Amino acid sequence: MSKNTAEVVIIGGGISGCATAYYLAKLGVTNIVVIEKDYLASGSTGRCGAGVRQQWGLKMNVLLARESITTYENLNEELDTGMDIEFKQEGYLMLAYNDKTVEQYRKNVALQKSLGVEVDLITPQEAKEIVPYLNTEGLLAATFCPTDGHINPFVTTNSYGEAARRLGVKILTYTEVTGIQVEKGKVVAVDTTRGKIYTNKILNATGGYSREVAAMAGVELPTYPERHQILVTEAVAPVQGPMVISLQHGIYCQQTPHGSFIMGFGDPKELKEHVISSTWHFMEEMAHRILQLLPPLAELRVVRQWAGLYNMSPDAQPILGEVPQVHGFYNSVGYSGHGFMLGPVTGRLMAELISGRQPHMDIAPLSLARFETGELLREPSVV
């Protein structure tokens, strides 16, 4: 590549940035630079709960997740880096404790089935066959999709990064973007702690920092960071196949292929700012909630807790596409906690868009403009 120019500059070395870089290079785009402030997967991607599911209530989310999971199923072969993304495909068990949720799940399952997802509404007894130590007291029903699962976000992101490098992508880690230059409504350059790069195309894939990075280009995003906390236990022999989720309790819990249990919950009182410290309140509250559902976990020792940022959008759906008022400024942001699981498909869609192709799925409903027209999307099934 010539010294200080790039065809495309991608800001952010998480799943979105690395997957988009890989698919762009695969489409034949040369001279791509990825800029990452720390190291790959050091932000939201590497802090996520690592679950991947197709059990959504919005058609678009089901379609995105379905394609993403198919891609993940074949990703080791596709990327061919010798790395194993550790896809444990033993399902998601989603629990319902009130009539309203049962009704929603009934609709979700009908939608998911119509789109070809293997999923069923099941009884508490059937749920107990899948997770024998599940406390079914008060449980009305559950849904189960056996092809959902768990994937290692660090290895996945690094594998995308490695495959992208092999195709000629330049990845600058420990490099921070300090400014974006726009002239006459067009992107012209990115300033970094390692110098200026001239480019006409920038992808903002900065997760929790999407609003701040967009502001550098004079673009106002309605996204904001929201802290989410997680804990992980010591590793034990495999006893739990699926991710267990209860939207009422706001919790999720999965045993990783390594044997540890990873769990988190959505706390409506969480800080909506750039804070990734951990709290003792979370530890106690998480323990209390999970033991109501999965009592034998009481004997497991918590070895570590951490936090990361969801990049929230007003309707909890991603914002994808080019910004009309700044030509060449693209966003792949606002994933609201689901960026890792959608990464392969949104990466491909953004690569198609940035390289001037027609995206293979209609992503117009995910444009930034929806917050002006009021055509918001509402996903009913989120933690």
Next chain:
Amino acid sequence: MEDKDIIICRCEDLSREDVRKLIAAGYTTVEEIKRISRCGMGPCQGRTCQQLLAREIAAMTGKDVADIAPGKTRPPATGVKLGALAKGRDDHE
């Protein structure tokens, strides 16, 4: 003794050969190696392996071991059972 027989991380069973391969592949910080290999993510939380890992990184990158940044220390200080945590919550509710 061969590198494959020298254990760096006992919890996650990583040898000196394993970590040296990662350093050679470009993962040259404690944080990156922790995430890609789980070195230091076990019950001891890096108390044993982290200094050994820092020494390997220093040796292979030609830096002083004092210049290798330690990994982030995360709570809790020692393993605590979920049952004890839940009881703690109930006690002050």
